[in-house]
Ligand SMILES: Nc1ncnc2c1ncn2[C@@H]1O[C@H](COP(=O)(O)OP(=O)(O)O)[C@@H](O)[C@H]1O
């Protein structure tokens with residue numbers, strides 16, 4: 001079974017304003033609300049590929065109910081812990097460029113955390129656990145590290161999509177996959193990464209420190225995969241950017257969906273990289289059809 005954890009789910013509120021004026025009254029041209037948060041996005045994309053999974057985490061209030069209702073409507077299995085406050089609303093503003101404003105999210109009590117941890121007890125050998133997204137302020141900053149440590153003696157593959165120290169601290173426990181984007185990779189090592197060449201030594205360091213597979217996503221510059229076997233580059237297929245929110249989560253989901261079906265890391269990388277662009281070229285997320293259309297254009301080169 002695959003479990004995704006979203007500690008701080010959101011409603012992603014996409015708004016489009018033709019000519020956004022800071023400090024002025026702006027009328028919204030187009031708006032749409034979707035359930036969001038990194039683990040939830042992974043679950044939604046996995047579901048489109050018919051890969052069974054369960055979404056875990058914390059939801060609360062009317063926003064939390066909306067998130068749960070949307071996931072139920074999509075037939076996604078969930079087991080969220082209810083909290084008192086409202087799940088956050090993250091604003092995704094499009095006005096020529098994309099601007100994101102992510103909320104803080106509700107307070108999570110110690111009791112709610114204990115309930116969440118008890119839900120993880122069902123994991124068994126062969127499962128995949130996806131820990132994705134920011135950790136709310138009210139939870140220990142070390143939570144991902146504690147969870148991966150807990151499962152380190154079991155045959156459970158843990159995927160971590162986190163930033164900064166949270167990412168560095170899980171490395172000794174050999175995460176199956178981590179996926180920083182190039183900016184996040186730069187932040188980890190306090191350097192500026194702009195090109196594929198810039199990224200190579202730092203992606204390699206993450207493998208040297210314990211990660212099994214590292215995908216460094218670089219937006220329109222493509223993706224890099226680092227493994228003990230080698231370093232690979234995936235180019236970007238032709239297309240028109242529509243919305244890059246969730247593109248990174250699609251890379252993670254595509255990688256997992258392909259890996260569980262075929263067990264081949266490089267093919268999974270190609271599929272994940274294609275899923276990222278297929279989502280970036282769509283208003284919503286990639287589908288098996290949009291990936292089919294693009295995958296032959298995504299070449300994998302060993303560097
Ligand atoms: N403008 C774009 N054109 C084509 N593909 C894109 C674009 N933006 C993102 N992608 C695809 O989605 C992947 C993840 O996007 P990225 O922005 O790097 O991650 P994140 O969403 O985590 O910040 C990219 O590596 C690429 O495969």
Ligand SMILES: O=P(O)(O)OC[C@H]1O[C@](O)(COP(=O)(O)O)[C@@H](O)[C@@H]1O
Nearest residue numbers: 036037038090133134246247248249
């Ligand atoms: O937990 P964080 O880091 O605040 O991120 C949450 C946001 O990231 C997203 O999951 C999108 O992530 P990506 O663009 O990296 O794939 C949104 O749905 C959500 O609003």
